[in-house]
Amino acid sequence: MKKLTTLFLAALMTVSVALPASAAVDIKKQHISSVPKMAYKNGIGKPQVIVLHETANNNASIENEVSYMSRNWQNAFVHAFVSDKRAIEIADTNYSAWGAGPEANKIGIHVELVRKGNFKQAYNNWLDTAVYYAKQYKIPMRFNAGKSGFVTHAYVTNHWGGTSHQDPVAWLKQNGVSMGQLEKDLKAKYNKGTSVDVSTPPVTHTPAPNVPSNLKVGAKVKVLASAKTYASGQRIPQFIKGRNYTIVQTKAERVRLKEINSWVYNRDVEVLKAPVVVVKPKPNYKKPNRQYAEKGIYTANTTVAIKYSPFVRANQVARLTPGESVHYRRVAFSDGYVWVQYMRSIGRLAWACAGQASADNSKNADKYGTFK
Ligand SMILES: [Zn+2]
Structure with missing residues (x-):
């Protein structure tokens, strides 16, 4: 009987330890399908640091940030955004991203804190997410101490170069969190274990259409000389280029052209300014006197x-x-x-x-x- 009680108590204790102290942040996986998959310096699935960022935008929601990045990943992209409500992973953390200069990009998982919303909750979720990734990849609990552990974007700028941002220092300070406090909070999470729920299966996120408003059915376009391949991957013959075609169907990144019945990337066509009007040459006659x-x-x-x-x-x-x-x-x-x-x-x-x-x-x- 006594044994049973002990077992029961032990079970209770185990349960209470495993229960999160705060509400679990849920990492939604909405990977942008078009981002390149480049291995880390040590290989696929082998990041060495977690790079801590904040978005520096007071007005953008997490959805705004994700949407923006799905359209502009060619310039830069991170792995995840975290707000007071949720975390969204937009790039596979087994591969590198472009968030903070070449040195950090080769080794780091980039996690952004979203400004909009309740700071305390967002900060807590951000720590949870960062610690979750660290534990997943067995990254040790170190803070701003070389190429292992957690580093701020500011630390990357000041020590490894190739980037100029100083986030998240000012935003955290503005909200009463010093770098010393950040390190303490990370340690507390790390040693306790995080409460991140990653049950959401990965979904491939198709970027929101970024179609110029004038690329619509019926519009006349020219296939640019710089165009290389059709959306199918086949080479566009020279004689197709520089000529005018009519759009009969549109998709996020491509248009189907009537005259050649082929899908061409939006970037490879140019909308003609005005419909082509064939002007009949007028006889060059004056009126009779x-x-x-x-x-x-x-x-x-x-x-x-x-x-x-x-x-x-x-x-x-x-x-x-x-x-x-x-x-x-x-x-x-x-x-x-x-x-x-x-x-x-x-x-x-x-x-x-x-x-x-x-x-x-x-x-x-x-x-x-x-x-x-
Ligand atoms: Zn940054």
Whole structure:
């Protein structure tokens, strides 16, 4: 009986020790699928330090930070963000990230403290998350003491270089936490064990579409000369580039082009500024200087040109030979000549050149025939 009580008490004690002192932070795994997977200096799954950061943005929520990074990971990315509500792991901690210069990146897991929200709770979650990773990878409890243990981004800047940030020093100080206190709090968590719940299975997070608003169905785009491959991975032939196509379907990073029925990356196309309007070249004709309706019969006494417009530059389509007559209905003074308009036998209006105009276009000064 006594033995049983002891066992029961022991069980109770074990339970009470394992229970978290504060609410467990839950690390949600929402990995950005497109980030590169580069091993640490010591190999895959072998980080040596935990780099402690804060985001330096008062207004961004953890979701904002994650969303921003899913669109801008090419510039920089960390492993996880932690707020007062949750922790989100956006990159696999078995691989390196780009958070604090080359020396730290080769060896560190980067954990960001989000400013927005309740500081105490966020700070507590951040410590939990950092300690959880440290224990997972058997990183020892050391603080700002070389390439092992926990280091602040400021420590990296001051000792290893390649980066210039001083976080999280000022933000913690502003909230009453000195570097000495941070070390103490980390130690307390580390020695007690953390209460992080990592039951969430990893999910691959597709980055929010970062589609320029003008890349939409129906838009005309040009495939850039710099384009290398289709989204399928196949090489884009030279003759496809520099030409215009129509978007028929869009996805986060790519568009399908109607004329070649292929998916091309958004970065490889350029939207044409305005729809292409084919402007019919206007005949380079001036208006006749003067024209008016008049009916009559013109009989040529010399060979004269027939044109479809009363201008010297217009093409000649036929001619009248001496003695041929036309029933005209209109007279034009143009290009220094007098023209009469009549209906050709083929059913089309044409102009016969019927004389030379006076300088002031007032009269037919040199008639090429007779008028009745
Ligand atoms: Zn930082």
